[in-house]
Amino acid sequence: MNETYLRQQVKSILNEAWTEPGFCVPNSGVYPHQWLWDSCFHAITWAELGDDRAIVELESALASQYTSGFVPHMTYWNHPELHQEFWGRPKTSSITQPPMFGHAASELHRRGYEIDEDLRYRIEKAFHYLLKSRTRTSQGLVPIYHPWESGCDDSPRWDVFDKSGHTSRFDVDDWRTTKSQMVGSLVYQSDGSPVANPLFEVGSAGFNALILFNFEEFCAIPGVIDRPTVRDLQSEYQILRQRFVAIWSEPDRTWVDDSHCRAGNAATADGLLGLLVDPKPARFEQLRSAAAFGSQYGCAGVSRTEPSYDPATYWRGPSWPQLNYLLSVAARRAGEQELASELQFSSLRGAETSGFAEYWNPDTGTGLGAIPQTWAGLAIVST
Ligand code: GLC
DSSP states (O other), X not given: OOHHHHHHHHHHHHHHHEETTTXXXXXXXXXXXXXXXXXXXXXXXXXXXXXXXXXXXXXXXXXXOOTTSOOOSEEOTTOTTTTHHHHTSSSBOSSOOOOTHHHHHHHHHHTTOOOOHHHHHHHHHHHHIIIIISOOOTTSOOOBSSGGGGTOTTOGGGGGGOTTSOSSSOOHHHHHHHHHHHHHTOEEOTTSOEEEOTTOOEEOHHHHHHHHHHHHHHHTSTTGGGSHHHHHHHHHHHHHHHHHHHTEETTTTEEOOEESSSOOOOOBSGGGGGGGTSOOGXXXXXXXXXXTTBOSSSXXXXXXXXXXXXXXXTTSSOBOHHXXXXXXXXXXXXXXXXXXXXXXXXXXXXXXXXXXXXXXXXXXXXXXSSXXXXXXXXXXXXX
């Protein structure tokens, strides 16, 4: 593994994907628009490469923000009319994605980039929307209103919502139909921000972990904690933190979702993102164990203990570079240095073997999904 060569490869993948007015398309064929959390990860990768497009991409990720603070998960910059009927508006989608801009801003700041007033203002507004405008679930979590909001849309965590009647088998086509129907049932406030969905409201453990982590990261940037809006959000943040800590389930070895359906407790990698905010040493064990998530090529996206585990199917078992990165950050910060390095190294091995794929088979490194995909570049970022 030649690190200099891998960095050059990442730089050329990002260069190739660069699109005006200032973002990377995740893959020009499969994903030719802007995605929110992808762009935050690209910003971190640009910063690792010492390229000023780090700031440009973070700014463009937040540029389509609504008055409420809501940030759409997709922006169709160069084709505003595309999917207008589907989303009920031009230019953007009507749902969000994990708020990775808190961590991205903090990483950029750490690497010497200035997070200016406009960015600070947009980020605090985005947290204001998430922490204040979304009515909490019965267990006090922030709900997501669509599986796409989690970033992990075909995860076994949502199988309980599959209305297709296939109780024993996941059917990708039926689930696609259900996901479309779940866009039709979204409820919006006057500026077009989503505020409810009778068909899907879930206190997703992964999403809530990322709200907490990203808010903490944002607050760690000098000066941020003194901003009146940020100060005003501290009590919501504290309450969410207390509620989040309480959804850990010892028998399930994971943080469990909260919803009106049976609680999603499938052992998934995103279900362990709570390690970023509540890092108890024993909870890292399963990331090492080859019987659960431990793999040669990053970490499996679903534990091998799950009956639904399928190492080659989208969100049903493959290894994802952005989750490997986040779990490595969690391990590094918790002082689990060996695990952090192993996750980083094995993810890099996966990125290289797969040709910088969107995701890959955790046992063989075989590339899956779009190839190359920009966020695989995260594998070169030191955690
Ligand atoms: C897939 C992923 C989603 C990602 C998008 C663009 O839909 O599930 O998380 O943002 O691709 O890469």
